[in-house]
Amino acid sequence: MKSSSTVFLAAFIALSASWAGFVLVPQLQLGRADQAETVPSKDKYPIARPGLAAQGAEVYRSLGCVYCHSQQVGQQGVTVEVVLLDAGTNATTTLTAIGKVKLELNKPETLTGLPKQIAQVDDIAGSDALVKAITGVGGKVEVNVIPTGADISRGWGKRRTVAQDYIFDSVVQPGTRRAGPDLANVGSRLADPNWQLNHLYAPKSTVKDSTMPAYRFLFEKRKIGKIPSADALKLTGDSAPLAGYEIVPTEKAHALVAYLLSLRADAPLWESPVTPPPAAAPATNSVAAK
Amino acid sequence: MNADPKQPCSATNEAEPTATTTAMPVWLLSLMVTLLFLSAWYFDLYGGWFEPKVYAPYRSIAHVDGLQPRKSGEEWRSRGKVLYESNCALCHNPDGAGKPSQGPPLAGSEWVLTTGANRLIHIPLVGLAGPIKVKGQDWNLNMAAMGAMYTDQQLADLLSYVRNAWGNKAPVVTAEQVKQARVEIGNRSQAYTADELMKIAE
Secondary structure, eight states: OTTHHHHHHHHHHHHHHHHIIIIIHHHHHHTTOOOEEOTTTOOEESOOOOHHHHHHHHHHHHTTGGGTOOOOOOOOEEEEEEEEEEOOSOHHHHHHHHHHHOGGGOSGGGGSSSSEEEEEESSHHHHHHHHHHHHHTTOEEEEEEEEESHHHHTTSOSSOOOGGGGTTOSSOOOOSOOSSOOOTTHHHHSOOHHHHHHHHHOHHHHSTTOOOOOOGGGEEEEEOOSSOOTTOOOOOGGGSOOTTEEEEEOHHHHHHHHHHHHOOOOSOBTTBOOOOOOOOOOOOEESTTO | OOOOTTSOOOTTTSOOOOOOOOOOOHHHHHHHHHHHHHHHHHHHHHOGGGOTTOOTTOOSHHHHHHTSOOOOSOHHHHHHHHHIIIIIHHHHOTTSOOBTTTBOOOTTOTTTSOSSOHHHHHHHHHOEEEEEEETTEEEEEEEOOTTTTSOHHHHHHHHHHHHHSTTEEOOOOOHHHHHHHHHHHTTOOSOBOHHHHHHSOO
Protein backbone atom coordinates (compact mmCIF):
# COMPACT_ATOMS: atom_id res chain seq x y z
CA MET A 1 0.00 0.00 0.00
CA LYS A 2 1.32 3.37 -1.01
CA SER A 3 1.40 6.24 1.52
CA SER A 4 0.85 3.81 4.38
CA SER A 5 3.08 5.90 6.59
CA THR A 6 0.82 8.92 5.99
CA VAL A 7 -2.26 6.91 6.91
CA PHE A 8 -0.55 5.56 10.03
CA LEU A 9 0.61 9.02 11.04
CA ALA A 10 -2.84 10.55 10.49
CA ALA A 11 -4.51 7.81 12.56
CA PHE A 12 -1.88 8.17 15.27
CA ILE A 13 -2.36 11.92 15.48
CA ALA A 14 -6.16 11.60 15.53
CA LEU A 15 -6.08 9.00 18.34
CA SER A 16 -3.46 10.85 20.38
CA ALA A 17 -5.37 14.10 20.08
CA SER A 18 -8.56 12.51 21.41
CA TRP A 19 -6.63 10.69 24.16
CA ALA A 20 -5.00 13.94 25.18
CA GLY A 21 -8.31 15.79 25.11
CA PHE A 22 -10.46 13.21 26.87
CA VAL A 23 -7.95 11.58 29.25
CA LEU A 24 -4.72 13.50 29.70
CA VAL A 25 -5.95 17.09 30.06
CA PRO A 26 -8.89 16.28 32.39
CA GLN A 27 -6.50 14.18 34.49
CA LEU A 28 -4.07 17.10 34.72
CA GLN A 29 -6.89 19.52 35.54
CA LEU A 30 -8.90 17.48 38.02
CA GLY A 31 -6.82 14.39 38.86
CA ARG A 32 -5.29 15.92 41.98
CA ALA A 33 -8.48 17.54 43.24
CA ASP A 34 -8.57 17.62 47.02
CA GLN A 35 -10.99 18.86 49.64
CA ALA A 36 -12.16 22.35 48.77
CA GLU A 37 -13.71 25.07 50.87
CA THR A 38 -17.38 25.89 50.59
CA VAL A 39 -18.44 29.43 49.79
CA PRO A 40 -18.80 31.52 51.88
CA SER A 41 -18.69 29.48 55.11
CA LYS A 42 -15.28 27.87 54.36
CA ASP A 43 -16.16 24.41 55.60
CA LYS A 44 -14.18 21.54 54.11
CA TYR A 45 -15.99 19.71 51.34
CA PRO A 46 -16.46 16.87 50.72
CA ILE A 47 -15.90 14.95 53.94
CA ALA A 48 -14.52 11.41 53.58
CA ARG A 49 -17.15 8.76 54.26
CA PRO A 50 -17.06 7.14 57.68
CA GLY A 51 -16.23 3.41 57.70
CA LEU A 52 -19.77 2.04 57.66
CA ALA A 53 -20.79 4.32 54.79
CA ALA A 54 -17.65 3.32 52.87
CA GLN A 55 -18.72 -0.33 53.23
CA GLY A 56 -22.18 0.72 52.10
CA ALA A 57 -20.72 2.10 48.89
CA GLU A 58 -19.55 -1.43 48.09
CA VAL A 59 -23.01 -2.83 48.89
CA TYR A 60 -24.53 -0.19 46.59
CA ARG A 61 -22.10 -1.25 43.90
CA SER A 62 -22.63 -4.99 44.34
CA LEU A 63 -26.43 -4.70 44.27
CA GLY A 64 -26.24 -2.76 40.99
CA CYS A 65 -28.23 0.19 42.30
CA VAL A 66 -26.41 2.27 39.68
CA TYR A 67 -28.36 0.55 36.89
CA CYS A 68 -31.57 2.30 37.94
CA HIS A 69 -30.39 5.29 40.00
CA SER A 70 -28.23 8.15 38.81
CA GLN A 71 -26.15 10.34 41.09
CA GLN A 72 -25.87 13.49 39.04
CA VAL A 73 -27.98 16.60 39.12
CA GLY A 74 -28.26 18.72 36.01
CA GLN A 75 -28.86 22.43 35.80
CA GLN A 76 -30.22 24.51 32.94
CA GLY A 77 -29.78 28.03 34.21
CA VAL A 78 -29.51 30.32 37.17
CA THR A 79 -31.46 33.24 38.54
CA VAL A 80 -30.31 35.95 40.90
CA GLU A 81 -32.98 37.31 43.20
CA VAL A 82 -32.71 40.68 44.87
CA VAL A 83 -34.75 40.59 48.07
CA LEU A 84 -35.52 43.86 49.79
CA LEU A 85 -35.44 43.34 53.56
CA ASP A 86 -35.71 46.88 54.83
CA ALA A 87 -36.54 50.04 52.92
CA GLY A 88 -34.58 52.39 55.17
CA THR A 89 -36.02 55.38 56.96
CA ASN A 90 -37.22 57.53 54.07
CA ALA A 91 -39.43 55.71 51.55
CA THR A 92 -39.24 58.45 48.92
CA THR A 93 -35.43 58.57 48.92
CA THR A 94 -35.27 54.79 48.66
CA LEU A 95 -37.72 54.70 45.76
CA THR A 96 -35.82 57.42 43.92
CA ALA A 97 -32.54 55.53 44.40
CA ILE A 98 -34.12 52.29 43.14
CA GLY A 99 -35.76 54.13 40.26
CA LYS A 100 -32.41 55.45 39.07
CA VAL A 101 -31.29 51.85 38.49
CA LYS A 102 -34.57 50.26 37.47
CA LEU A 103 -37.17 52.78 36.40
CA GLU A 104 -40.09 50.34 36.51
CA LEU A 105 -39.53 49.75 40.24
CA ASN A 106 -40.13 53.38 41.14
CA LYS A 107 -43.65 52.88 42.46
CA PRO A 108 -44.97 52.66 46.05
CA GLU A 109 -45.86 48.94 45.71
CA THR A 110 -42.14 48.13 45.61
CA LEU A 111 -41.85 48.88 49.32
CA THR A 112 -44.95 47.10 50.59
CA GLY A 113 -45.02 43.65 52.13
CA LEU A 114 -41.31 43.39 52.92
CA PRO A 115 -39.24 41.30 52.84
CA LYS A 116 -39.95 40.58 49.20
CA GLN A 117 -38.18 39.88 45.97
CA ILE A 118 -38.04 43.03 43.86
CA ALA A 119 -35.87 41.99 40.92
CA GLN A 120 -34.60 38.92 39.10
CA VAL A 121 -31.50 39.06 36.92
CA ASP A 122 -29.11 36.45 35.55
CA ASP A 123 -25.86 37.41 37.23
CA ILE A 124 -24.77 39.30 40.32
CA ALA A 125 -23.10 42.01 38.29
CA GLY A 126 -26.59 42.98 37.15
CA SER A 127 -27.85 43.18 40.71
CA ASP A 128 -24.84 45.04 42.12
CA ALA A 129 -26.06 48.47 41.01
CA LEU A 130 -29.41 47.88 42.69
CA VAL A 131 -27.77 46.64 45.90
CA LYS A 132 -25.45 49.64 45.97
CA ALA A 133 -28.33 52.07 45.44
CA ILE A 134 -30.44 50.59 48.22
CA THR A 135 -27.69 50.19 50.82
CA GLY A 136 -26.58 53.73 49.95
CA VAL A 137 -29.82 55.13 51.38
CA GLY A 138 -29.82 52.90 54.45
CA GLY A 139 -31.92 50.02 53.16
CA LYS A 140 -31.08 46.34 53.51
CA VAL A 141 -31.04 43.79 50.70
CA GLU A 142 -30.24 40.15 50.30
CA VAL A 143 -29.02 38.56 47.06
CA ASN A 144 -29.86 34.92 46.41
CA VAL A 145 -28.29 32.79 43.68
CA ILE A 146 -30.76 30.08 42.70
CA PRO A 147 -29.91 27.41 40.12
CA THR A 148 -32.81 26.30 37.96
CA GLY A 149 -33.57 23.26 35.87
CA ALA A 150 -35.71 20.15 35.65
CA ASP A 151 -33.75 18.12 38.23
CA ILE A 152 -33.73 21.00 40.67
CA SER A 153 -37.48 21.60 40.34
CA ARG A 154 -38.00 17.88 41.04
CA GLY A 155 -36.25 18.51 44.34
CA TRP A 156 -33.30 16.24 43.53
CA GLY A 157 -30.72 18.87 44.38
CA LYS A 158 -30.06 22.52 45.04
CA ARG A 159 -27.34 22.90 42.41
CA ARG A 160 -25.68 20.91 39.64
CA THR A 161 -23.16 18.28 40.68
CA VAL A 162 -19.51 18.86 39.79
CA ALA A 163 -16.28 16.83 39.87
CA GLN A 164 -15.61 17.96 43.45
CA ASP A 165 -18.64 16.00 44.67
CA TYR A 166 -17.09 12.68 43.64
CA ILE A 167 -13.46 12.96 44.73
CA PHE A 168 -13.79 10.37 47.50
CA ASP A 169 -15.60 7.81 45.32
CA SER A 170 -13.15 5.06 44.39
CA VAL A 171 -15.60 3.91 41.73
CA VAL A 172 -17.61 6.89 40.61
CA GLN A 173 -21.20 5.79 40.04
CA PRO A 174 -22.97 8.66 38.32
CA GLY A 175 -25.29 6.23 36.54
CA THR A 176 -26.97 6.51 33.17
CA ARG A 177 -30.57 5.41 33.76
CA ARG A 178 -33.25 6.90 35.91
CA ALA A 179 -35.72 4.11 36.48
CA GLY A 180 -35.70 5.44 40.03
CA PRO A 181 -35.05 8.94 41.33
CA ASP A 182 -31.62 10.55 41.38
CA LEU A 183 -29.73 9.86 44.61
CA ALA A 184 -27.06 12.57 44.57
CA ASN A 185 -28.78 14.30 47.51
CA VAL A 186 -30.76 11.46 49.04
CA GLY A 187 -28.99 12.00 52.38
CA SER A 188 -30.43 15.47 52.70
CA ARG A 189 -33.78 14.75 51.05
CA LEU A 190 -34.66 11.63 53.05
CA ALA A 191 -32.47 11.78 56.11
CA ASP A 192 -34.42 9.33 58.28
CA PRO A 193 -32.56 5.98 58.51
CA ASN A 194 -35.73 4.14 59.56
CA TRP A 195 -37.52 5.41 56.47
CA GLN A 196 -34.64 4.13 54.33
CA LEU A 197 -34.65 0.71 56.00
CA ASN A 198 -38.42 0.34 55.62
CA HIS A 199 -38.10 1.42 51.99
CA LEU A 200 -35.45 -1.21 51.28
CA TYR A 201 -37.49 -3.95 52.95
CA ALA A 202 -40.87 -3.02 51.49
CA PRO A 203 -40.61 -0.15 48.97
CA LYS A 204 -44.37 0.24 48.60
CA SER A 205 -44.82 0.73 52.34
CA THR A 206 -43.10 4.13 52.10
CA VAL A 207 -43.61 5.14 48.44
CA LYS A 208 -46.98 3.96 47.14
CA ASP A 209 -46.05 3.71 43.44
CA SER A 210 -42.50 2.54 43.89
CA THR A 211 -41.21 0.15 41.21
CA MET A 212 -38.13 -0.76 43.22
CA PRO A 213 -37.72 -4.47 44.02
CA ALA A 214 -37.79 -5.32 47.71
CA TYR A 215 -34.32 -6.07 49.07
CA ARG A 216 -35.53 -8.55 51.71
CA PHE A 217 -32.29 -10.53 51.70
CA LEU A 218 -30.70 -7.56 53.46
CA PHE A 219 -32.92 -8.31 56.46
CA GLU A 220 -33.35 -11.21 58.81
CA LYS A 221 -36.70 -12.59 59.94
CA ARG A 222 -36.36 -13.73 63.52
CA LYS A 223 -38.57 -15.10 66.23
CA ILE A 224 -38.92 -12.47 68.91
CA GLY A 225 -36.89 -13.53 71.92
CA LYS A 226 -37.37 -12.49 75.53
CA ILE A 227 -36.73 -8.89 74.59
CA PRO A 228 -37.55 -7.58 71.07
CA SER A 229 -34.50 -6.36 69.10
CA ALA A 230 -33.89 -2.66 69.45
CA ASP A 231 -33.34 -2.11 65.73
CA ALA A 232 -36.25 -4.24 64.46
CA LEU A 233 -38.25 -2.50 61.72
CA LYS A 234 -41.56 -0.93 62.69
CA LEU A 235 -43.77 -2.22 59.90
CA THR A 236 -47.51 -2.00 59.48
CA GLY A 237 -50.04 -3.42 57.02
CA ASP A 238 -49.09 -5.95 54.33
CA SER A 239 -45.37 -5.81 54.93
CA ALA A 240 -45.58 -6.55 58.67
CA PRO A 241 -44.23 -9.98 59.70
CA LEU A 242 -46.41 -12.61 61.37
CA ALA A 243 -47.10 -12.16 65.05
CA GLY A 244 -44.16 -13.31 67.14
CA TYR A 245 -41.61 -12.49 64.44
CA GLU A 246 -39.53 -9.41 63.82
CA ILE A 247 -37.56 -8.07 60.84
CA VAL A 248 -34.00 -7.10 61.74
CA PRO A 249 -31.64 -5.32 59.33
CA THR A 250 -28.33 -7.06 58.66
CA GLU A 251 -24.97 -5.30 58.78
CA LYS A 252 -25.23 -4.86 54.99
CA ALA A 253 -28.54 -3.04 55.25
CA HIS A 254 -27.14 -0.70 57.90
CA ALA A 255 -24.05 -0.07 55.75
CA LEU A 256 -26.14 0.66 52.66
CA VAL A 257 -28.33 3.12 54.55
CA ALA A 258 -25.26 4.80 56.05
CA TYR A 259 -23.95 5.21 52.50
CA LEU A 260 -27.25 6.60 51.22
CA LEU A 261 -27.37 9.12 54.05
CA SER A 262 -23.82 10.20 53.21
CA LEU A 263 -24.92 11.28 49.73
CA ARG A 264 -25.29 15.03 50.10
CA ALA A 265 -24.07 16.99 47.12
CA ASP A 266 -25.53 20.29 48.24
CA ALA A 267 -22.68 22.31 49.72
CA PRO A 268 -22.22 25.64 47.92
CA LEU A 269 -18.97 25.42 45.94
CA TRP A 270 -17.14 28.08 43.99
CA GLU A 271 -17.73 26.31 40.69
CA SER A 272 -21.40 25.64 41.45
CA PRO A 273 -22.64 28.73 43.27
CA VAL A 274 -25.87 28.57 45.23
CA THR A 275 -27.21 30.56 48.16
CA PRO A 276 -27.76 28.08 50.98
CA PRO A 277 -31.20 28.17 52.56
CA PRO A 278 -31.16 30.27 55.72
CA ALA A 279 -30.26 28.25 58.79
CA ALA A 280 -33.09 28.00 61.28
CA ALA A 281 -32.59 31.21 63.22
CA PRO A 282 -32.35 30.64 66.98
CA ALA A 283 -34.15 32.96 69.34
CA THR A 284 -32.27 36.23 69.31
CA ASN A 285 -30.38 37.38 72.39
CA SER A 286 -29.45 40.94 71.72
CA VAL A 287 -28.13 43.88 73.64
CA ALA A 288 -31.39 45.73 73.10
CA ALA A 289 -33.45 42.81 74.43
CA LYS A 290 -31.55 42.82 77.71
CA MET B 1 -8.47 8.17 -13.67
CA ASN B 2 -6.94 5.51 -15.89
CA ALA B 3 -9.93 3.16 -16.26
CA ASP B 4 -10.67 2.70 -19.94
CA PRO B 5 -14.04 1.03 -20.65
CA LYS B 6 -12.86 -0.20 -24.10
CA GLN B 7 -10.16 -2.38 -22.65
CA PRO B 8 -11.15 -5.66 -21.06
CA CYS B 9 -10.53 -5.74 -17.40
CA SER B 10 -7.68 -7.99 -16.43
CA ALA B 11 -6.15 -8.34 -13.06
CA THR B 12 -2.69 -9.02 -14.35
CA ASN B 13 -1.87 -5.98 -16.43
CA GLU B 14 -3.94 -3.31 -14.69
CA ALA B 15 -1.92 -1.23 -12.27
CA GLU B 16 -3.22 -0.53 -8.79
CA PRO B 17 -5.33 2.67 -8.82
CA THR B 18 -3.58 5.56 -7.15
CA ALA B 19 -4.92 8.76 -5.65
CA THR B 20 -4.16 11.91 -7.55
CA THR B 21 -4.61 15.53 -6.64
CA THR B 22 -7.68 17.41 -7.76
CA ALA B 23 -8.75 20.91 -6.82
CA MET B 24 -11.27 20.93 -3.95
CA PRO B 25 -14.73 22.09 -5.06
CA VAL B 26 -15.35 25.66 -3.97
CA TRP B 27 -18.69 24.81 -2.35
CA LEU B 28 -17.07 22.18 -0.13
CA LEU B 29 -14.32 24.55 0.90
CA SER B 30 -16.79 27.31 1.76
CA LEU B 31 -19.01 24.84 3.66
CA MET B 32 -16.06 23.73 5.75
CA VAL B 33 -14.98 27.27 6.48
CA THR B 34 -18.54 28.17 7.48
CA LEU B 35 -18.78 25.14 9.80
CA LEU B 36 -15.44 25.97 11.34
CA PHE B 37 -16.54 29.53 11.92
CA LEU B 38 -19.84 28.47 13.48
CA SER B 39 -18.19 25.96 15.77
CA ALA B 40 -15.63 28.53 16.89
CA TRP B 41 -18.45 30.96 17.58
CA TYR B 42 -20.36 28.33 19.56
CA PHE B 43 -17.25 27.42 21.50
CA ASP B 44 -16.67 31.05 22.32
CA LEU B 45 -20.18 31.32 23.75
CA TYR B 46 -20.36 28.06 25.68
CA GLY B 47 -16.89 26.51 25.78
CA GLY B 48 -15.63 28.21 28.93
CA TRP B 49 -12.12 27.96 27.47
CA PHE B 50 -11.62 24.48 28.96
CA GLU B 51 -11.51 25.89 32.47
CA PRO B 52 -11.91 23.00 34.96
CA LYS B 53 -14.05 25.22 37.19
CA VAL B 54 -16.57 26.19 34.54
CA TYR B 55 -19.50 23.82 34.13
CA ALA B 56 -22.62 24.21 32.00
CA PRO B 57 -24.78 26.32 32.14
CA TYR B 58 -22.08 28.81 33.09
CA ARG B 59 -20.25 30.36 30.17
CA SER B 60 -16.91 31.55 31.48
CA ILE B 61 -14.82 31.91 34.60
CA ALA B 62 -16.02 35.53 34.82
CA HIS B 63 -19.63 34.39 34.74
CA VAL B 64 -19.10 32.00 37.68
CA ASP B 65 -17.07 34.61 39.51
CA GLY B 66 -19.92 37.08 39.08
CA LEU B 67 -22.24 34.73 40.94
CA GLN B 68 -20.08 34.42 44.05
CA PRO B 69 -21.51 35.90 47.23
CA ARG B 70 -20.23 39.42 47.70
CA LYS B 71 -17.94 40.19 50.61
CA SER B 72 -20.20 40.43 53.57
CA GLY B 73 -17.88 42.37 55.85
CA GLU B 74 -18.35 39.48 58.25
CA GLU B 75 -15.04 37.69 57.66
CA TRP B 76 -14.57 37.62 61.44
CA ARG B 77 -17.40 35.12 61.64
CA SER B 78 -15.58 32.24 59.95
CA ARG B 79 -12.21 33.11 61.48
CA GLY B 80 -13.72 33.48 64.93
CA LYS B 81 -15.63 30.24 64.59
CA VAL B 82 -12.45 28.27 63.94
CA LEU B 83 -10.70 29.83 66.94
CA TYR B 84 -13.71 29.31 69.19
CA GLU B 85 -14.22 25.70 68.26
CA SER B 86 -10.58 24.75 68.69
CA ASN B 87 -10.03 26.51 72.02
CA CYS B 88 -13.14 27.65 73.86
CA ALA B 89 -15.68 25.02 72.86
CA LEU B 90 -14.08 22.41 75.11
CA CYS B 91 -15.55 24.06 78.21
CA HIS B 92 -18.16 26.45 76.85
CA ASN B 93 -19.60 23.89 74.36
CA PRO B 94 -19.63 24.37 70.57
CA ASP B 95 -23.13 25.84 70.78
CA GLY B 96 -22.20 28.27 73.55
CA ALA B 97 -24.58 26.64 76.00
CA GLY B 98 -21.84 25.98 78.58
CA LYS B 99 -21.06 22.74 80.40
CA PRO B 100 -21.89 22.00 84.01
CA SER B 101 -18.82 22.38 86.24
CA GLN B 102 -16.64 23.30 83.22
CA GLY B 103 -17.81 26.61 81.82
CA PRO B 104 -20.84 28.90 82.07
CA PRO B 105 -23.00 29.58 78.99
CA LEU B 106 -22.02 32.31 76.54
CA ALA B 107 -25.23 32.23 74.50
CA GLY B 108 -27.50 34.85 75.98
CA SER B 109 -25.04 35.60 78.80
CA GLU B 110 -25.27 39.13 80.21
CA TRP B 111 -21.46 39.19 80.50
CA VAL B 112 -21.15 38.67 76.74
CA LEU B 113 -24.01 40.87 75.58
CA THR B 114 -22.80 44.17 76.98
CA THR B 115 -23.13 47.21 74.75
CA GLY B 116 -19.41 47.93 74.94
CA ALA B 117 -17.05 44.98 74.78
CA ASN B 118 -14.28 46.30 77.03
CA ARG B 119 -15.18 44.27 80.13
CA LEU B 120 -15.58 41.11 78.06
CA ILE B 121 -12.16 41.61 76.43
CA HIS B 122 -10.51 41.67 79.87
CA ILE B 123 -11.74 38.16 80.77
CA PRO B 124 -9.76 36.05 78.26
CA LEU B 125 -6.70 38.30 78.52
CA VAL B 126 -6.16 37.74 82.24
CA GLY B 127 -8.59 35.03 83.32
CA LEU B 128 -11.46 34.85 85.75
CA ALA B 129 -11.66 33.12 89.13
CA GLY B 130 -14.21 32.60 91.81
CA PRO B 131 -17.97 32.94 92.09
CA ILE B 132 -19.91 34.62 89.29
CA LYS B 133 -23.59 34.77 88.43
CA VAL B 134 -24.43 34.00 84.77
CA LYS B 135 -28.01 33.97 83.52
CA GLY B 136 -29.28 33.73 87.07
CA GLN B 137 -27.10 30.74 87.91
CA ASP B 138 -24.15 30.66 90.29
CA TRP B 139 -20.83 29.40 88.98
CA ASN B 140 -17.55 29.02 90.82
CA LEU B 141 -14.73 28.03 88.48
CA ASN B 142 -11.34 29.17 87.26
CA MET B 143 -10.62 30.32 83.75
CA ALA B 144 -6.99 30.74 82.70
CA ALA B 145 -5.77 33.62 80.53
CA MET B 146 -6.80 31.72 77.42
CA GLY B 147 -6.80 34.75 75.14
CA ALA B 148 -3.41 36.21 76.03
CA MET B 149 -1.66 34.18 73.33
CA TYR B 150 -3.76 35.59 70.48
CA THR B 151 -3.00 38.62 68.37
CA ASP B 152 -5.32 41.60 68.78
CA GLN B 153 -7.08 40.74 65.53
CA GLN B 154 -7.55 37.09 66.46
CA LEU B 155 -9.07 37.90 69.84
CA ALA B 156 -11.30 40.53 68.20
CA ASP B 157 -12.53 37.96 65.64
CA LEU B 158 -13.09 35.40 68.36
CA LEU B 159 -15.06 37.72 70.64
CA SER B 160 -17.03 39.12 67.71
CA TYR B 161 -18.04 35.57 66.93
CA VAL B 162 -19.01 34.89 70.55
CA ARG B 163 -21.08 38.08 70.60
CA ASN B 164 -22.88 37.18 67.34
CA ALA B 165 -23.27 33.41 67.33
CA TRP B 166 -26.06 31.14 68.61
CA GLY B 167 -28.62 33.92 68.54
CA ASN B 168 -26.37 36.46 70.27
CA LYS B 169 -26.43 39.91 68.77
CA ALA B 170 -24.07 42.65 69.88
CA PRO B 171 -21.66 45.10 68.25
CA VAL B 172 -18.45 43.49 66.95
CA VAL B 173 -15.10 43.83 68.68
CA THR B 174 -12.24 45.59 66.90
CA ALA B 175 -8.50 44.93 67.18
CA GLU B 176 -8.16 48.54 68.42
CA GLN B 177 -10.33 47.75 71.45
CA VAL B 178 -8.23 44.69 72.30
CA LYS B 179 -5.04 46.72 72.05
CA GLN B 180 -6.54 49.35 74.37
CA ALA B 181 -7.54 46.66 76.89
CA ARG B 182 -4.02 45.22 76.90
CA VAL B 183 -2.70 48.65 77.78
CA GLU B 184 -5.23 48.98 80.61
CA ILE B 185 -4.25 45.58 82.00
CA GLY B 186 -0.53 46.29 81.93
CA ASN B 187 1.45 43.71 83.85
CA ARG B 188 -1.38 42.18 85.82
CA SER B 189 -1.35 38.38 85.71
CA GLN B 190 -3.73 37.58 88.58
CA ALA B 191 -7.16 36.48 87.39
CA TYR B 192 -10.08 38.84 87.91
CA THR B 193 -12.96 38.21 90.25
CA ALA B 194 -16.51 39.08 89.28
CA ASP B 195 -16.50 42.13 91.59
CA GLU B 196 -13.29 43.46 90.05
CA LEU B 197 -14.73 42.99 86.58
CA MET B 198 -17.79 45.05 87.44
CA LYS B 199 -15.45 47.97 88.21
CA ILE B 200 -14.10 47.89 84.65
CA ALA B 201 -15.94 50.10 82.19
CA GLU B 202 -18.24 48.24 79.79
